[in-house]
Amino acid sequence: MVELFQVLGGIAGFGGVALGVLYLLYRDLVRDIIRRRMFRTLTSAQATALFGAVVVLAFAVAILGIFATLAESTGVRQFLVLVGMLLLFLLAVLFLAVRVVTGPAARAKAGGGSGAERRLTTVRRYVESGEADQAERALEASRLDRESSVFWYWKARIALVRSNLDVAYGYVEEALKLDGRDPYCIALKIELLLLAGDPDRRDRAARLSVESTGLSRELDAWLRQLRAEGMFDGGVRTRTELEARCPLPTRTTEDAHAE
Secondary structure, eight states: OHHHHHHHHHHHHHHHHHHHHHHHHIIIIIHHHHHTTGGGGSOHHHHHHHHHHHHHHHHHHHHHHHHHHHHTTOOHHHHHHHHHHHHHHHHHHHHHHHHHHHHHHHHHHHHHHHHHHHHHHHHHHHHHTTOHHHHHHHHHHTTOOTTSHHHHHHHHHHHHHTTOHHHHHHHHHHHHHHOTTOHHHHHHHHHHHHHTTOHHHHHHHHHHHHHHTTSOHHHHHHHHHHHHTTGGGTOOOOHHHHHHHSOOOOOOHHHHHHO
16 A cells, blocks of 8 residues: 555655545445445435545545645646646535535425325325225325324315214314315315204304305315305214215315425
């Protein structure tokens, strides 16, 4: 190793020493990491950041060494040109470092969002087809935040598919604790109150419909349809009948992703 640095230093000065450091980094670090398959124990973001840092820092050492060697034998004008080139190189290194650090995270975020949307689309499809068990598994697989009203909304919808009205009502109340102005949760709560078949709950549904008017155009249209169909007058008997005549406002995956 000493002989290597003596030869490189004698030929190219400090720049040769820097190139020797670059070679040793590859021989003793990068190649060893690849040979031992250490990347398998890292996430893709960690592996990219590690490899990018090694490459960028190694080349930074090499370029600085070459710059130091050339600077010894140049005049003032040439020295200023070298300084400018060095600053451009450092800016390029900084840009690459930022891309290495932020690139995987940004891709993971974008990919996670689209993946969550696909899984929530699956949940919705199972709910609408009455497959409660599959919907439950899809909702758990979506890893939706439990502190999100969207999670409890879909929990309530799944319980409603199973005809567990009291459980569904408890879930929708949890959703409204997190977001009391969520129009989809309010519509679901009104439907559950109407399905209870109790005059007091029907009156509560009517009052809630008045209080919630103006929150969203979709909710307002649904409430007008309920009134037109006489749903607040005690005519509703089953969920199938209610949703056939007044389908719940559709919660899209874009709504969930926005939250």
